[in-house]
Amino acid sequence: MRLVSYKPQLTPWSSFDRLASLRDLFDSAFQLANQAPLFGPDRGWMPALDIYEDDDRITVRLEAAGMKKEDFDISLHDDNLTISGERKVENRDGESFRSERFFGKFSRTFTLPAQVKADKVKATYKDGVLTIDLPKADEAKPHKITVDVK
Amino acid sequence: MSEIVKRETAPVKRAERVETVSPVVDIHQNADGYVLEVEMPGVSKSGVEITFEDGKLTLTGHRTDIPTEDAVYRESSDADYRRVFDLDPTVDSSRIEASIDQGLLTVKLPKAEAARPRRIPVA
Numbered sequence: 001m002r003l004v005s006y007k008p009q010l011t012p013w014s015s016f017d018r019l020a021s022l023r024d025l026f027d028s029a030f031q032l033a034n035q036a037p038l039f040g041p042d043r044g045w046m047p048a049l050d051i052y053e054d055d056d057r058i059t060v061r062l063e064a065a066g067m068k069k070e071d072f073d074i075s076l077h078d079d080n081l082t083i084s085g086e087r088k089v090e091n092r093d094g095e096s097f098r099s100e101r102f103f104g105k106f107s108r109t110f111t112l113p114a115q116v117k118a119d120k121v122k123a124t125y126k127d128g129v130l131t132i133d134l135p136k137a138d139e140a141k142p143h144k145i146t147v148d149v150k
Numbered sequence: 151m152s153e154i155v156k157r158e159t160a161p162v163k164r165a166e167r168v169e170t171v172s173p174v175v176d177i178h179q180n181a182d183g184y185v186l187e188v189e190m191p192g193v194s195k196s197g198v199e200i201t202f203e204d205g206k207l208t209l210t211g212h213r214t215d216i217p218t219e220d221a222v223y224r225e226s227s228d229a230d231y232r233r234v235f236d237l238d239p240t241v242d243s244s245r246i247e248a249s250i251d252q253g254l255l256t257v258k259l260p261k262a263e264a265a266r267p268r269r270i271p272v273a
Contacts, residue, residue, distance in 0.1 A: 048191075048225040052217055061217070063191035063226050066254030093180055100174035101189060113222055127214065128191035128253015 045102035049083075053113055055142055058134040062108070065128030066101075072130055076118050082109040083130070114140040170232035173211065173255075183241060183260040190231045191253035192216075198250055200257070202243050207235045209255065240265035 047064040062083055064072075072085040084107035116134040123132045176187040186209075190198070193211035201208045211231035237243070242262040249256050 049223070050217070050221050050226050051223040052219045053222045054219055058222075059217070059219075061226065063253075065189040065191040066187070066252055068252075092178055092185075095179045097177040097179065097184075099176045101176045101187065110223075125252065127194045128189070 045087075045104065045106050046108065047106060049108055049110070051110070051113070055136075057136055058112055058114060058116060060132040060134065062130040062132075063128065064106075064130060067125070067128075069125040072123070072125065074121075074123055074132060076116070076121060079112045079115065080109055081112055081132070081134075082107065083132070084108070116140070169229045170210075171227055171229045172233050173209075173231040175233065181266075183258065184238070186235070186255075186257040186259065188231075188233065188255040188257065189253065190250070190255050192226070193231065193250065193253060193255070195250050198248070198255060200246075200248055202237070202246065205237050205239065207237050207246075207257075207259075209233050209235075209257065211255065 047062050049063075050061040052059040052061070060081065060083070064085065064087065067085060067087050071087065072083065075082045084105065086105045087103050089103045112134065115137040117137050120135045121132065123130060125131075173188045173190050175189075178185055188209055188211075190211035192213040192215070194214045197212040197214050199208075199210040199212070201210075209232070213228065213230065216228050237259065238261075240261045241259045245260045247258040247260075
């Protein structure tokens, strides 16, 4: 959700980025072609998400720069993990020249590749990356079975 | 002419291609000058490199901990962030300040004293 006025044609700083006007032209062309934009007030924004898995745990990383850790909400329902949050616009005065950043709410839900111990889930937020550590449930871990060959 | 021959016979050295991604930016102006807010998730203070040369401000961000394990699903990139801005000549380059907090790089570009709007009292 864009809360900051975006005035690409009114910039007095035209030498700031020589490709800016060209890029704006392309952007507007794509926005016209795409009636249901991927990002926008209806869809919110979609921070990049990575999922890693090894024998013991699943690690989820979400790239969301410039947030506060209180602004994240993580919930687990069965195998479905939902990460939501809101990036608030900080008070800023003066004229805006370029606003490419997204503000507002986001929510991402996905099914985990294995069962996890819900009470052992931990999350940290560092350098703009939310990392969620989900230890696998014992029954989801691979077992080594020894078979006696007679 | 000899230069050309020399170049042809010398072993071709290709600069290592470095892929970078362009970070998103917000730019606004306040009474002091311009403020850039650049999103570089995964970059800590030690990974930021800012250079100013020939009127160009280059912002580079190296990601610090890139996961080594294989991803089941991946949307992010390992590439460094890089974006170059042509600076307004009224910016006082000696007073450029930068800080990074939770992957959000804030660069303050104060305008030179002479370029700021000034109210002149009538004597």
